[in-house]
Amino acid sequence: MTTLFISDLHLDPQRPHIVDLYTELLAGEARRANALYILGDLFESWIGDDDDAALAARVAEATRALRDSGVPVWFMHGNRDFLLGADYAARAGMTVLADPSVIELGGERVLLMHGDTLCTDDVEYLKFRALVRDPRWQAQFLAKPLAERRAFAAQARGESRKHTSAAKPEIMDVNQEAVAAAMRAHGVHKLIHGHTHRPATHHFDLDGRLAERVVLGDWYEQDSVVRIDQAPPR
Structure with a gap:
């Protein structure tokens, strides 16, 4: 069975092709998956569960259809959609996952953030x-x-772009000491996260053992899915 991990889709009406890629994933490959994990920033912004925008309704319908097909959908808040609440999660058939959370994947404890x-x-x-x-x-x-709220969200996105363009590149990436501390605190040697938009798999030594950090990619120009296969239980 394959477990799918995605993050940083930043779904927005201004990028309809990305919305299409998401709904195609849900209607296609994801139907054969063990589970789908969305590790934050599903939306470009979220101003509340009472948002009456068509995008919110379309995403909820497509995501709920995947859950109704028998595939669990786990959602973790990001820095853009941290206001997504229980009402919308229920509409979309998503189970909210705390940040951070530890899951078992193929017999291994894995930290998700x-x-x-x-x-x-x-x-x-x-x-x-x-x-x-x-x-x-x-x-x-x-x-x-x-x-x-919409006006505030638009202003916040503008400020975020200014901050990102002005900051030194290394500041925008994770701090390796923070990574090691988080993994030690949860007793894991594998971490999967998004946010930085720097997809890669990093291997490093953590207290004498090989550790792995998997960084998910963003969906600004194309889709990005990490697939982890695990043998079914005997």
Whole structure:
């Protein structure tokens, strides 16, 4: 059986071909998978479960159809869709997964993360993250009219682009000490994450054992799926 991992799709009406690639994955290959894990940033932005945009409805319908076919769909919040709540997750047939979480894959414990908390050198981003993850801030934001929330999201995306273009490239990547600390804390030697948009598989020594970090790719220009095969139980 194959387990599929994706992240950083950043689904947006302005990139309809990416939305098509996602729905094609759900209607095709994913139907034969053991499970689908979405490790954050499914959407370019999320302003609340009461969003009446057509994109939200289409994605929920397609994702729910996969779950109804018998394939579990696990969703982890990213830095763009951290406001996605229980109502929408239920509509889409997704089970929300805490960040971080450990799963068993082929008899091995594997740590799953979105990846943004590993970028400890990006101090300004972590300050912003702490602000918007505060329950009081979220309650105040979600109480605003949809139009006001959409305007805020557009402004935040613009600020994010400015920050990304101005920051040193190494600041935007994970900190290796943070990676090692997270893996030690959860007793694992394999980590799968997204966020950095730098797809690769990294091998390194962790306390005398070979460790592996798998980085998922983004979907800005094309699809990107990591497939991990595991033998069915005998």
